Amino acid sequence: MIYHAPVLLHACLDFIDPKPGDLIIDATIGGGGHTEEILKKGAKVLGIDRDPDAIEHIKRELEIAENLRLAKGNFSDLGQIARENGFDKVDGIIFDLGVSSHQLDEPSRGFSFRRDGPLDMRMDPSLTLRAKDIINNFPERKLDEIFKTYGQEKFSRAIAHAACISRQIKPVETTGELAEIIREVYVKRHVREKIDPATRTFQALRIVVNSELLNLEESLPQTEELLKIGGRLVIISFHSLEDGIVKRFFKQSRSFMVLTKKPIGPQDEEMRANPRSRSAKLRAAEKV
Ligand SMILES: C[S@@+](CC[C@H](N)C(=O)[O-])C[C@H]1O[C@@H](n2cnc3c(N)ncnc32)[C@H](O)[C@@H]1O
Known part of the structure; x- marks a missing residue:
């Protein structure tokens, strides 16, 4: 490739x-x-x-x-x-x-919502904060702010809420798990888009992980x-x-x-x- x-x-x-x-x-x-x-x-x-x-x-x-x-x-x-x-x-x-x-296509780097991999997204592996640390530990209101500001995601609040409900049951570990949480928010609202609904939230996380x-x-x-x-x-x-x-x-x-x-x-x-x-x-x- x-x-x-x-x-x-x-x-x-x-x-x-x-x-x-x-x-x-x-x-x-x-x-x-x-x-x-x-x-x-x-x-x-x-x-x-x-x-x-x-x-x-x-x-x-x-x-x-x-x-x-x-x-x-x-x-x-x-x-x-x-x-x-x-x-x-x-x-x-x-x-x-x-x-x-x-970086996008290699599942182990954790950037891809199309291929399942660890929820990572660090361009430089020596960074300490991974996307999964954000999703599983940041307060709901902070997640909402990140998705809104850096992803310009219109359902930021609902996605933040869904992620927090999900992590109470079990930590969100993979890109596939997070992508499904986001897609579910869109399905519930009967909203269909040209791009994958996970695109903007993934962009937001990537921006924050890598400053x-x-x-x-x-x-x-x-x-x-x-x-x-x-x-x-x-x-x-x-x-x-x-x-x-x-x-x-x-x-x-x-x-x-x-x-x-x-x-x-x-x-x-x-x-x-x-x-x-x-x-x-x-x-x-x-x-x-
Ligand atoms: C779009 S690619 C560049 C592609 C390249 N121009 C080519 O033709 O193959 C962006 C690259 O920038 C690197 N990068 C992103 N942010 C960086 C930063 N703050 N410092 C150094 N490299 C960075 C990424 O790791 C990635 O390899």
């Missing part, structure tokens, strides 16, 4: 425009799809990922030439990681946010120092909470000229070939 199909690859390369000898940071290397193309253009890449599995995958699959450096770490420490690796003045930085297809929004907010200001004048920042986001943070940052920062008046999305062809690209939005800016 393919580890991850890179999203909006051409648009990303157009903005980054890598040239031989350029220094580029891929802050979310994942399966290495974007990095591989940048390396082909002769640029040097620092690839970062907080998931050790992604780093191991790259070591196995990509030819580790001297042009690629790898760092396991959180992009919230972007400045420090870049400096430690000699990438302190760079020509481009890419963030391709969220989870990789591998995704906080990490993004902490990392963006660090790009201002790292980029050379004329250097480019490209960010691909997958939901409105992430995109809102990026949009606000670009608006507030005095260091950037925005290159995308409106975010760029995938063409029909890409959406057909890779349905996960559907919600992707790319924003790019140039350091001035």
Whole structure:
């Protein structure tokens, strides 16, 4: 199975425009799809990922030439990681946010509501809080708030209540068990949706387990120092909470000229070939 199909690859390369000898940071290397193309253009890449599995995958699959450096770490420490690796003045930085297809599809990682697995959702296995710790221990009102805020889930309260009833009988241990609790809430209300009813609640839990929004907010200001004048920042986001943070940052920062008046999305062809690209939005800016 393919580890991850890179999203909006051409648009990303157009903005980054890598040239031989350029220094580029891929802050979310994942399966290495974007990095591989940048390396082909002769640029040097620092690839970062907080998931050790992604780093191991790259070591196995990509030819580790001297042009690629790898760092396991959180992009919230972007400045420090870049400096430690000699990438302190760079020509481009890419963030391709969220989870990789591998993380989603591998049941043991606990992100998938389609395949049963332990209710985990940690991108970095050294984190201590798992999704099941949240579901089984957080107060009902806190669960409601999480599902509403980070999943924009309209039945957040009912789902929180159903989870708390269920955990009194037995702890919720697997993704399949939680998905069934959520689907039941929708069935009882005779609501049918195009997407699986578990989608939004799972997104909310993933965001909290991995502090995704906080990490993004902490990392963006660090790009201002790292980029050379004329250097480019490209960010691909997958939901409105992430995109809102990026949009606000670009608006507030005095260091950037925005290159995308409106975010760029995938063409029909890409959406057909890779349905996960559907919600992707790319924003790019140039350091001035
Ligand atoms: C959508 S995938 C990237 C895919 C990659 N561009 C490709 O073409 O294969 C997102 C990756 O970012 C990583 N990631 C998410 N948040 C991170 C963070 N705060 N710091 C470092 N890596 C992170 C995830 O572990 C995942 O591997």
